[in-house]
Amino acid sequence: MTAVSSPSDANTKPLVQARNVHKSFDQLEVLKGIDLDIMPGEVVAVLGPSGSGKSTFLRCINHLEDIQQGYIEVDGEQIGYRVKNDRLEKLSQNGIARQRRKIGMVFQQFNLYPHMTVLQNIIEAPVGVHRESRKDAIENAKRLLERVGLSEKANAYPRQLSGGQQQRVAIARALAIKPKLMLFDEPTSALDPELVGEVLATMRDLAKQGLTMIVVTHEISFAREAADRVVFMDGGVIVEQGKPQDVIGNPQHPRTQAFLSRFL
Amino acid sequence: MSTSTKNKAAPSGAADFRDVTTAHTPFRTGSFVLRVAIAVIVIDFAWIVAKNENFGWPIVARYFLDPTVLSGLYVSLGLTVIAMILGVALGLVIAIARMSDDRLASSFASLFIWFFRGTPLLVQLIVWYNLSTLFPQLSIAIPFGPTLASWDTNSVITPMIAAIVGLALNEAAYMAEIIRGGLISVDRGQAETAQAFGMTKGRALWRIIIPQAMRSIVPPTGNQLISMIKATSIVSVIAMADLLYSVQSIYNRTFEIIPMLMVAVIWYLLITSVLNIGQSYIEAYYGRSDRRNGATAAKPAAAIEEVSH
Numbered sequence: 001m002t003a004v005s006s007p008s009d010a011n012t013k014p015l016v017q018a019r020n021v022h023k024s025f026d027q028l029e030v031l032k033g034i035d036l037d038i039m040p041g042e043v044v045a046v047l048g049p050s051g052s053g054k055s056t057f058l059r060c061i062n063h064l065e066d067i068q069q070g071y072i073e074v075d076g077e078q079i080g081y082r083v084k085n086d087r088l089e090k091l092s093q094n095g096i097a098r099q100r101r102k103i104g105m106v107f108q109q110f111n112l113y114p115h116m117t118v119l120q121n122i123i124e125a126p127v128g129v130h131r132e133s134r135k136d137a138i139e140n141a142k143r144l145l146e147r148v149g150l151s152e153k154a155n156a157y158p159r160q161l162s163g164g165q166q167q168r169v170a171i172a173r174a175l176a177i178k179p180k181l182m183l184f185d186e187p188t189s190a191l192d193p194e195l196v197g198e199v200l201a202t203m204r205d206l207a208k209q210g211l212t213m214i215v216v217t218h219e220i221s222f223a224r225e226a227a228d229r230v231v232f233m234d235g236g237v238i239v240e241q242g243k244p245q246d247v248i249g250n251p252q253h254p255r256t257q258a259f260l261s262r263f264l
Numbered sequence: 265m266s267t268s269t270k271n272k273a274a275p276s277g278a279a280d281f282r283d284v285t286t287a288h289t290p291f292r293t294g295s296f297v298l299r300v301a302i303a304v305i306v307i308d309f310a311w312i313v314a315k316n317e318n319f320g321w322p323i324v325a326r327y328f329l330d331p332t333v334l335s336g337l338y339v340s341l342g343l344t345v346i347a348m349i350l351g352v353a354l355g356l357v358i359a360i361a362r363m364s365d366d367r368l369a370s371s372f373a374s375l376f377i378w379f380f381r382g383t384p385l386l387v388q389l390i391v392w393y394n395l396s397t398l399f400p401q402l403s404i405a406i407p408f409g410p411t412l413a414s415w416d417t418n419s420v421i422t423p424m425i426a427a428i429v430g431l432a433l434n435e436a437a438y439m440a441e442i443i444r445g446g447l448i449s450v451d452r453g454q455a456e457t458a459q460a461f462g463m464t465k466g467r468a469l470w471r472i473i474i475p476q477a478m479r480s481i482v483p484p485t486g487n488q489l490i491s492m493i494k495a496t497s498i499v500s501v502i503a504m505a506d507l508l509y510s511v512q513s514i515y516n517r518t519f520e521i522i523p524m525l526m527v528a529v530i531w532y533l534l535i536t537s538v539l540n541i542g543q544s545y546i547e548a549y550y551g552r553s554d555r556r557n558g559a560t561a562a563k564p565a566a567a568i569e570e571v572s573h
Contacts, residue, residue: 062460094464101462111457115475115553125461128471157553177461 015040015075015181015212016061022069023056030056032236033070038214040180043207045223045244046216048233049259054216057233058183061214062103063096075102075180101129104174108186110166112158112173118145119154122173130177137176144172148202164195168202175206182206184215200226220263224248232256320523327514327527336510337531340496343506347431348492352485354432355439360469362444373440380437386498388434392426393502427499435492442484446477478550486543490536497528507531 014037023031030053038044046054059065061072063080072079080096081088091099113121122141126132132140145151148168158166167187174182184203188196200222207213207226217223223230223244230247232240232255240253251257313319327333362373380388391398396417403414421429450473458468500509507528515524 064456064460097459097462097464099462100460103460105457105460107453107457107460109453111451111453113454113457113472113476115550124471125463128467129462159553 012040013076014038015042016214017073018057018061018070019072020070021057021060021067021072023053023060023065023067030236031060031067034233034236034238036231036238038181038212040212041210043211043213043226043228044215044231045227045229046214046231046233047218047220047223047247047259048239052233053236054233055185058185058214058216061181061183062100062105074099097129101177102180103183104177104179104181105183106167106170106174106185106187108189110158110163110170110190112166112170114158117155117157118150118161118169121158121169122176125173125177141172141176144175145169147175147205148172149198162195163191164198167191167199171199171202171206180212182211182213184213184217186216186218188217188219220248220260232259234259318522319526320520321526323520323523324526324530327511327524328530330514330527332510332514333507333527333531336505336507339505339510340493340507341535343427343431343496343499343504344489344493346428347435347496348489350428350432351435351439351488351492352443354436356443358436358440359443359447362440363447377437377440380434381441385430385434385495386501389426389430389498389502392421392430393423395421395426423499423502423504426502427496427504431492431495431499434495435488438488439485442488443477443481445484446479446481447473449480450476475550479547482543482546482550486539489539493535493539494532 016036016038018034018036021031021034022029030051032053034053034057036044046058048054056065060067061074061079063072066080077099078088079099080091082091082095083089112118113124116124119138119141122144123132123134123137126137126140127134142151142154145154148171150165150168150172153161153165153169158169161169171187187203188199191199196219200219203213203215203222204226215222215227225244227244229241230244231238232247232251232253234255240247240251240256247256248260251260314321358373358376361369362377364370364373399417401414402417402420403411405411447469454472454476455468458472463471496506497508499506500512503509505513511524511528515521518524
């Protein structure tokens with residue numbers, strides 16, 4: 001594995017640090033020791049075949065999945081645990097909920113709240129969890145909707161939107177909590193091919209604005225153009241990582257080569 | 265045959281492409297005869313019922329708004345409302361306990377449901393009514409320690425309290441299963457999303473899961489409410505003066521059994537009809553995010569979009 005220089009200066013502390021992360025579902029070990037640092041402002045694309053553990057790793061970062069071994073830290077806090085009297089103890093559900101509040105997430109299936117309008121979807125967490133005033137939250141939501149190009153859909157219900165529009169709303173909803181880190185779990189995999197472009201365009205826009213993003217994706221072109229670093233996973237380990245032009249343009253590992261050859 | 269169809273399908277025979285808007289519905293004799301026959305039977309039956317003096321319709325009319333009947337009606341309605349509210353609230357708690365990861369909570373919930381669904385309501389009511397034979401005194405005490413306060417069971421468990429407790433606990437067991445079914449029906453991704461946004465479990469349930477579960481909870485709950493109204497007639501066995509008990513008390517005096525039962529039947533039907541209307545409004549409310557129902561609300565936005573293109 002090659003050390004990768006971050007886009008920000010060398011003295012800043014990584015926003016995400018993962019060390020020797022292991023995760024099993026019953027007998028099946030899906031993560032077999034992941035080490036990864038992500039610097040503030042960095043956009044990391046995680047590529048790999050299905051079943052490589054890339055989505056699971058993403059879900060471990062905000063503790064939607066617990067890990068059996070290792071260490072994950074986001075913004076200086078160990079996720080899911082705390083140290084008390086020099087002993088590591090599991091956090092309560094509410095403690096974990098509090099840690100998640102600085103991490104935005106976008107899901108493959110969008111997961112908008114179907115009983116709420118677009119605007120209500122976006123202000124739900126800011127008002128209900130972050131205790132923002134309703135007025136501020138609505139103003140911010142309208143700005144975000146403008147940014148993703150859906151201002152006129154504020155009062156529509158998710159069912160009335162196309163898949164691409166729903167995913168752009170989901171991105172706006174995740175941005176509304178002003179996250180320090182954004183996780184994208186295959187955000188375009190459930191979309192019709194002609195709708196993928198609009199979502200990727202929105203994500204490229206975010207990448208340019210310096211948001212720290214981890215994107216699990218099958219979109220090689222997005223990884224090449226928008227990512228600062230590409231991480232290739234297979235069989236529960238990171239096989240290769242580096243600058244997009246190196247990993248995608250000139251892959252060293254045979255498994256990376258085999259995977260990428262299918263997209264040429 | 266084949267040649268003629270070929271000719272019709274040919275472009276030159278365009279006149280043969282008959283637009284469906286020109287179609288008419290032919291007269292269907294069999295269907296018409298059947299409808300007439302059914303109508304005759306229904307009218308005849310209605311005539312027989314109306315003409316039969318044993319139904320005593322004038323007596324029904326005389327006692328329909330009788331003060332005894334009305335006070336019985338209030339008791340039935342009051343019992344229904346209180347027992348239903350308590351049943352739904354307790355049912356929600358038990359449903360959540362049943363789905364909890366905590367083994368103690370889920371086994372307690374299962375035990376509760378098993379017991380109260382597994383024994384007849386009539387038996388439960390009689391046991392509550394006769395609680396004093398089991399426990400003559402009710403007290404608040406430290407377990408295995410001193411007693412802090414104590415009451416005579418018969419002064420606490422009045423027929424009214426026995427009826428409310430019996431109906432509510434029984435209802436809670438059924439509602440718990442209905443609510444659990446509703447909660448399970450909500451897409452797993454919704455709870456996960458609420459979690460990912462840092463919501464506490466309580467908030468996720470209240471804001472995200474329950475509103476979506478309501479769509480599958482409301483119809484069977486309407487069923488339960490109607491069952492409950494009729495179940496209140498069982499409390500007449502523990503001397504609660506509900507609607508059935510009050511018409512019984514009148515016909516025990518006047519021996520006009522069928523007319524007085526007709527009074528009760530008509531009241532029960534009136535109440536359930538009103539509830540059916542209420543239920544359809546509630547269902548419409550929770551179904552508002554459907555494309556079908558939301559289409560009118562979305563139209564202006566869609567129109568604006570088209571103009572801006």
